[in-house]
Amino acid sequence: MSGFTFSAEQEKEIENIFAKYPFKKSAMLPLLTLVQRAERRVSPEAMVAISKKMDCSPAYVQSVMSFYTMYHAEKVGKYMILFCINISCQLNGCDKLLEYTAKKLGIKVGETTPDEKFTLHREECLALCTEAPMMRINDTYYGDLTEQRIGQILDSLD
Amino acid sequence: MTQILFKNINMKDLHTMKVYEEQGGYRSLKKAFAQKPEEIVEAVKASGLRGRGGAGFPTGLKWSFLAKDVFPRYLCCNADESEPGTCKDRELMLKNPHMLIEGMILCAYACRIETGYIYLRGEFHDLNFIMEKALEDAYAKGYLGKNILGSGFNLDIYTHLGAGAYICGEESALLNSLEGERGEPRMKPPFPAVEGLYAKPTVVNNVETLCVVPYIVNEGAEKYASLGTEKSKGTKLVSVSGHVKKPGNYEVVLGTPIREIIYDLAGGIRDGNKLKAFIPGGSSVPMLPADQVDVSYDYESLAAAGTMLGSGAMIVIDDSVNIVETTLRLISFYMHESCGKCTPCREGTRWLYQIVEKIMQNKGQLDYIEKMEDICDNMNMKAFCPLADACVSPVVSSIKYFRSDYEEYFKNVPVGSV
Amino acid sequence: MSDNEVTLTIDGKSVTVPKGTKVVDAAKRIDVEIPVFCYHEKIGPLGCCRMCLVEVEKMPKLMTACTMDVAPDMVVKTTTDKVVKGQKGVLEFTLLNHPLDCPVCDKGGECPLQDNTFKYGAPDTRMEFHRANNAKATPLSPVITIDRERCIACQRCTAYSERIEQDSALVMLNRGFHNEVGTFNNEPYNTRFSGNVIDICPVGALTNTEFRFKARTWDLTNTETLCAHCGCNCNITMGTRLNEFMRIEARPNDAVDDGWICDKGRWGHNFMHSKNKITTARENSVGDGKPTSFPVLPHNCTIEDAAGKVAQAFKKIAEEHGPESVGFIGSPYGTNEENYLYQKFFRHGLGSNNIDHKSYQDTPGLPVSHYGVEQVETSNVVLLIASDPTEELPILDLRIKKAVTACGTRLVSLNDQKIALDRYSSQSLQYKVGCEAQAIDTLTHGLARELGEPAPAKDADQSGISAEDMKSLVETVRTSMKICVVYNPSALSGEAVFGVKRLLKMIAKVPTMECGAIPAAPMTNALGAMDMGLLPDFYPGGLSMSDQEEIKKQWGEKAPTGTGLSALEMIARAEKGELKALLVHRSNPVMDFPGGLRVTEALKKLDLLVVHDMLETETAKLANLVLPSNGPGYDEGTTTNIGGRVQARKKALETTQAPDWKIINLMLNVLGDETNYRRVSDVTEEIACRVPGYQEISKRSVGKTGCNREPISSADESVSDKSVQAGKGKDGSLRLRIATFLFAHDKILDASSKLAHHFQPSTAHFNEKDAARLGIQDGNTVLLSAENINLEAIARVDNRCQSGGVVVPRVSDEQGVNGLIGADGGTAWVQVRKV
Numbered sequence A: 001m002s003g004f005t006f007s008a009e010q011e012k013e014i015e016n017i018f019a020k021y022p023f024k025k026s027a028m029l030p031l032l033t034l035v036q037r038a039e040r041r042v043s044p045e046a047m048v049a050i051s052k053k054m055d056c057s058p059a060y061v062q063s064v065m066s067f068y069t070m071y072h073a074e075k076v077g078k079y080m081i082l083f084c085i086n087i088s089c090q091l092n093g094c095d096k097l098l099e100y101t102a103k104k105l106g107i108k109v110g111e112t113t114p115d116e117k118f119t120l121h122r123e124e125c126l127a128l129c130t131e132a133p134m135m136r137i138n139d140t141y142y143g144d145l146t147e148q149r150i151g152q153i154l155d156s157l158d
Numbered sequence B: 001m002t003q004i005l006f007k008n009i010n011m012k013d014l015h016t017m018k019v020y021e022e023q024g025g026y027r028s029l030k031k032a033f034a035q036k037p038e039e040i041v042e043a044v045k046a047s048g049l050r051g052r053g054g055a056g057f058p059t060g061l062k063w064s065f066l067a068k069d070v071f072p073r074y075l076c077c078n079a080d081e082s083e084p085g086t087c088k089d090r091e092l093m094l095k096n097p098h099m100l101i102e103g104m105i106l107c108a109y110a111c112r113i114e115t116g117y118i119y120l121r122g123e124f125h126d127l128n129f130i131m132e133k134a135l136e137d138a139y140a141k142g143y144l145g146k147n148i149l150g151s152g153f154n155l156d157i158y159t160h161l162g163a164g165a166y167i168c169g170e171e172s173a174l175l176n177s178l179e180g181e182r183g184e185p186r187m188k189p190p191f192p193a194v195e196g197l198y199a200k201p202t203v204v205n206n207v208e209t210l211c212v213v214p215y216i217v218n219e220g221a222e223k224y225a226s227l228g229t230e231k232s233k234g235t236k237l238v239s240v241s242g243h244v245k246k247p248g249n250y251e252v253v254l255g256t257p258i259r260e261i262i263y264d265l266a267g268g269i270r271d272g273n274k275l276k277a278f279i280p281g282g283s284s285v286p287m288l289p290a291d292q293v294d295v296s297y298d299y300e301s302l303a304a305a306g307t308m309l310g311s312g313a314m315i316v317i318d319d320s321v322n323i324v325e326t327t328l329r330l331i332s333f334y335m336h337e338s339c340g341k342c343t344p345c346r347e348g349t350r351w352l353y354q355i356v357e358k359i360m361q362n363k364g365q366l367d368y369i370e371k372m373e374d375i376c377d378n379m380n381m382k383a384f385c386p387l388a389d390a391c392v393s394p395v396v397s398s399i400k401y402f403r404s405d406y407e408e409y410f411k412n413v414p415v416g417s418v
Numbered sequence C: 001m002s003d004n005e006v007t008l009t010i011d012g013k014s015v016t017v018p019k020g021t022k023v024v025d026a027a028k029r030i031d032v033e034i035p036v037f038c039y040h041e042k043i044g045p046l047g048c049c050r051m052c053l054v055e056v057e058k059m060p061k062l063m064t065a066c067t068m069d070v071a072p073d074m075v076v077k078t079t080t081d082k083v084v085k086g087q088k089g090v091l092e093f094t095l096l097n098h099p100l101d102c103p104v105c106d107k108g109g110e111c112p113l114q115d116n117t118f119k120y121g122a123p124d125t126r127m128e129f130h131r132a133n134n135a136k137a138t139p140l141s142p143v144i145t146i147d148r149e150r151c152i153a154c155q156r157c158t159a160y161s162e163r164i165e166q167d168s169a170l171v172m173l174n175r176g177f178h179n180e181v182g183t184f185n186n187e188p189y190n191t192r193f194s195g196n197v198i199d200i201c202p203v204g205a206l207t208n209t210e211f212r213f214k215a216r217t218w219d220l221t222n223t224e225t226l227c228a229h230c231g232c233n234c235n236i237t238m239g240t241r242l243n244e245f246m247r248i249e250a251r252p253n254d255a256v257d258d259g260w261i262c263d264k265g266r267w268g269h270n271f272m273h274s275k276n277k278i279t280t281a282r283e284n285s286v287g288d289g290k291p292t293s294f295p296v297l298p299h300n301c302t303i304e305d306a307a308g309k310v311a312q313a314f315k316k317i318a319e320e321h322g323p324e325s326v327g328f329i330g331s332p333y334g335t336n337e338e339n340y341l342y343q344k345f346f347r348h349g350l351g352s353n354n355i356d357h358k359s360y361q362d363t364p365g366l367p368v369s370h371y372g373v374e375q376v377e378t379s380n381v382v383l384l385i386a387s388d389p390t391e392e393l394p395i396l397d398l399r400i401k402k403a404v405t406a407c408g409t410r411l412v413s414l415n416d417q418k419i420a421l422d423r424y425s426s427q428s429l430q431y432k433v434g435c436e437a438q439a440i441d442t443l444t445h446g447l448a449r450e451l452g453e454p455a456p457a458k459d460a461d462q463s464g465i466s467a468e469d470m471k472s473l474v475e476t477v478r479t480s481m482k483i484c485v486v487y488n489p490s491a492l493s494g495e496a497v498f499g500v501k502r503l504l505k506m507i508a509k510v511p512t513m514e515c516g517a518i519p520a521a522p523m524t525n526a527l528g529a530m531d532m533g534l535l536p537d538f539y540p541g542g543l544s545m546s547d548q549e550e551i552k553k554q555w556g557e558k559a560p561t562g563t564g565l566s567a568l569e570m571i572a573r574a575e576k577g578e579l580k581a582l583l584v585h586r587s588n589p590v591m592d593f594p595g596g597l598r599v600t601e602a603l604k605k606l607d608l609l610v611v612h613d614m615l616e617t618e619t620a621k622l623a624n625l626v627l628p629s630n631g632p633g634y635d636e637g638t639t640t641n642i643g644g645r646v647q648a649r650k651k652a653l654e655t656t657q658a659p660d661w662k663i664i665n666l667m668l669n670v671l672g673d674e675t676n677y678r679r680v681s682d683v684t685e686e687i688a689c690r691v692p693g694y695q696e697i698s699k700r701s702v703g704k705t706g707c708n709r710e711p712i713s714s715a716d717e718s719v720s721d722k723s724v725q726a727g728k729g730k731d732g733s734l735r736l737r738i739a740t741f742l743f744a745h746d747k748i749l750d751a752s753s754k755l756a757h758h759f760q761p762s763t764a765h766f767n768e769k770d771a772a773r774l775g776i777q778d779g780n781t782v783l784l785s786a787e788n789i790n791l792e793a794i795a796r797v798d799n800r801c802q803s804g805g806v807v808v809p810r811v812s813d814e815q816g817v818n819g820l821i822g823a824d825g826g827t828a829w830v831q832v833r834k835v
């Protein structure tokens, strides 16, 4: 299987990653994250490329990759919305807001908009309970959500 | 109120080296390096500090358990913060990253460790930048790297991001994850202090735990130990969330009545509702009903009340809620986060979920409650790691205190029907 | 009680076990059964299934007996109410989503889940929801079926893949309730040892595709026998029903296979019912009208009749032309009994020492201990010489991996090609193809210098190994304390095997050194063939031709004492018309011997060629007369594995055809030998009486797991200590190394084989320097030629060997790679060109 190569920049990044650990194998999650962030998914081709870097079987890469929820086999949208539905957010009405968000995006929870802009996922506690309800879009946390605020946030993203 | 961790927490630019140093940051290092490492371990022991990540294990004791004469050793800061209701570590790192670094340096020196990792949950990508910047500044100042402040002591600290798995907060799963494996917990023994990261002696401590250490070194163990109760020393960050007027992270001296936390600090129950229940230590500990609100917030009192201090997350539930709903949500959480390695957890969480879901569809049978209790008994302390026990906590305690909430759902069920 | 032992109490019974033993294993010793699913002694604890809960005094919660080490004075209880409730609970969870399709499950009757439920479970389930549905039977590979719905996620199979086979090809995917056993991107699980997961799966999730729905397990007749594919002689159980083959399973024997078998052992059995099987005695008309001293066979003659005629014909030729005019090429695949009887037929009956079974040099016996394979684990250093266990002796590969990863053994190798095990070695030195003798001598001399023994001042080593590398190997060997040398005599060219023996003698001189060796020829019974005296210069048991007195004492005054012809010499004499009659037993010189077309021509010149074999071969086609041999599955007797362990191969299938030993017995009778063996064990008994080293061997002593034969005396290596120069080839030609490939497409694994998916195309592996010189790129088609033979192959530029050589794995009979070697059996030089 071919079709995936690391860019020169990524190669450099990978070297830096390896330098952090006394054993190569610790670089597994960082490499998967690198790919996920660049490709918005981890393809089988990328897993093969990672397995070569890591000197392990591609099956092993897939085994690790499929354990963690932040890696996706299918491509996700440009904006990955993780909507917390755990207890503190539940107590603060997240269920309705999630429904609202899905409706606003015109998709079901778990889906990606046809233009591949947004993916909406239900997420377990993300550690911003004191500002519940909350969501995370890509790397940014948004707390104290209301319908209005969600609307504004989504509209501000292009 | 005595503030140790949150003293300057909202001070502008506290996250910068400049402001942190102005507030006395990194002062403890000189003091520490003047002592033998063992003396610091002794001081931490004497301070009575217990782990703030959930288990409450005495920190100094843990450090003293490191396998003798085996090197290298590692320090892993547990910044996985995934316990529902808990968000204190996030605030600490976001606003005061240097405090954690200072704490890690002290721990590493005390334990003769030269490499440390901060294991951040994957979603904390923003914090990763903050921590990396802080680490860079600390290196620049000579607080990290080779021969720190001329002491001859070397230390490197790196950040490491997880990728979405609650179980990686469990220390041995964290180590697996940091080693590039599936985040399944490891068999114990051996404990991390004997065979941890890369099978070497390893200290795993929570962010908050490590953040306390500079204070102990600066101000002395006695001063820290003078705070709190007989068995619960010092202060604790409490993440108060749920139906309170002023949710937030509050630092309280251990032994503070829960009533004070909910009503004074967090402003009481909102919308004119009444307190129904609270979960005092994160979703994994048993909940208590409103009438226990005068229990004091410390390890032993909470234990006596049949629950735990856990990670220090106070989830407050008012009387508008049927507890079965929150219970189902929590079971769903544990079902989602079960690593799947062991049978009781993998199967039990799902079975409980199926049963409670049925109940909520008004399709439950009267014997479901007994069955759930029995399933919980079959899971409890029989799984590979404490995650299954954590799932059992809300189920058993909700049945214990709010059986009538379940019975609500049985009202419309014709006897004997499914 | 030593410091390394611990005494504890389990269910009131006291037991003393070695430190580090798991409670579950300690319990077994006193017949206390603790139920398990995920625990497997060879794989180690996992703690997944929680079936093994026990109560331990002073511990508040139930403990898993499989993960817990024994401790002094520990008090374990396995039958308390708490334990019983825990077990019931765990079983309920385990069965919660397991389909109740036992009536149609192949595991039925031998299923730990059924058994544990029967013993420890509740009579019914409280699960009233729909069970999770998961994929029913889907292929995990062409030979393994996975039923994910039945999987209880015990992780035995994936742990096996990670810890035993160590390639993590089979893994757990996903998390929590959704976890499942799988491979990368749903590719087939096609490894060398994949089938073992079937044996260890405690439910019917992983099943043998060929056995599915063939029979209920309790209807099987299970024969405890041996695998006949390689020199490991792994123990297997062959299941049959109504005299029809059903399946093969591993039959754990720590001294041999450690509980595992390779996929060739499990599925490479199609030859037993091959359409090429020789089932009747027949006469071929060679058709060139040459005079034959052989009487024409009556139509439909019995095998026994034919055998009698063969014996008479050989007798006649031997009488007419002298005993030197007849010869025997035996088989490293035959049983000890067959080999013993045949050498007796030729030596005793015909007075000829023209007896051999191989085309390379070797002599019986070792100057150091003959290690059993389990010694690999207890050695500090394993030194591989010219050996590639992964392809040649698969189970040894697993044993070496285990030794390196779990027992602290260091692996070092001296080889002419890169091998899969290099991953595990701390040092792999590569000599140039054909330079083994030099490389080995340099090592011996290096050691000698360290030990102050006589040695050349400096080696002019042209083998391609640097002086520093060699120095460090000398150091590793010298300081190893306990070393196990594993060498493949059949991959050593020229007289290099004697170099190995000199090396062994030198290693043994290192003070406080424990040194042993495993002669690791890949063929099933290569060692047994040597021990039984299928050699021109040795009687059975390593009795040298030079020891005439002893020979006469043992074998009678008439016993021939002149050194006979080796197999290659017999071919050469046949070519000259000097050898008149040849009997070939389960061997195929036309395909496997050096010399290519010349072998065919030589064989055609014989007055009489008799082939006694189980499958049609190129050699059989040339024979005047063909006798059928039953072969594995049907035959019985003993074989001696590379570790010197003698074990019983039993017949699992009945046939009316006379067994080989009976045929040879008959032939002996024709020559006047009165002995009448009634069963094969009578021959075994005679071996025990007459073959040094085999005194202790009997049907009884061999039992189920075999018995090591005593070391047999080692021939004195009279070969001079001269340094060997590899010959020179024509300009630009490369030295050929023929490598073994486990799944070669040959008569054993024919096109109908279950393992056909493993077949490989013909490849030639180059060093980049040669490739550049020859203008060859990876993937090009190249033509290798020598001895008027051309061989097409796909080029692989992978530096598998040093420059000046080319490695060609023997991937099929059709490829005919042995034809490239000259008739003298020395290193072959091949011309290479791109096509």
Ligand SMILES: Cc1cc2nc3c(=O)[nH]c(=O)nc-3n(C[C@H](O)[C@H](O)[C@H](O)COP(=O)(O)O)c2cc1C
Residues within 6 Å of the ligand: B050, B051, B052, B053, B054, B055, B056, B057, B059, B078, B079, B080, B081, B082, B083, B166, B167, B168, B169, B170, B171, B172, B204, B205, B206, B207, B209, B210, B385, B386, B387, B390
């Ligand atoms: C399922 C599970 C999840 C856990 N999650 C966390 C976590 O997110 N953060 C944390 O610090 N400790 C967590 N812990 C506790 C750790 O295992 C460990 O006790 C702690 O990191 C030790 O540090 P401390 O002694 O400083 O508390 C968790 C434990 C379990 C069983």
Ligand code: SF4
Residues within 6 Å of the ligand: C150, C151, C152, C153, C154, C155, C156, C157, C158, C181, C200, C201, C202, C203, C205, C206
């Ligand atoms: S397939 Fe069998 S061996 Fe593998 S995890 Fe499932 S039950 Fe265990």
Ligand code: FES
Residues within 6 Å of the ligand: C035, C036, C037, C038, C039, C046, C047, C048, C049, C050, C051, C052, C053, C064, C065, C066, C067
């Ligand atoms: S046998 Fe002990 S946990 Fe599976």
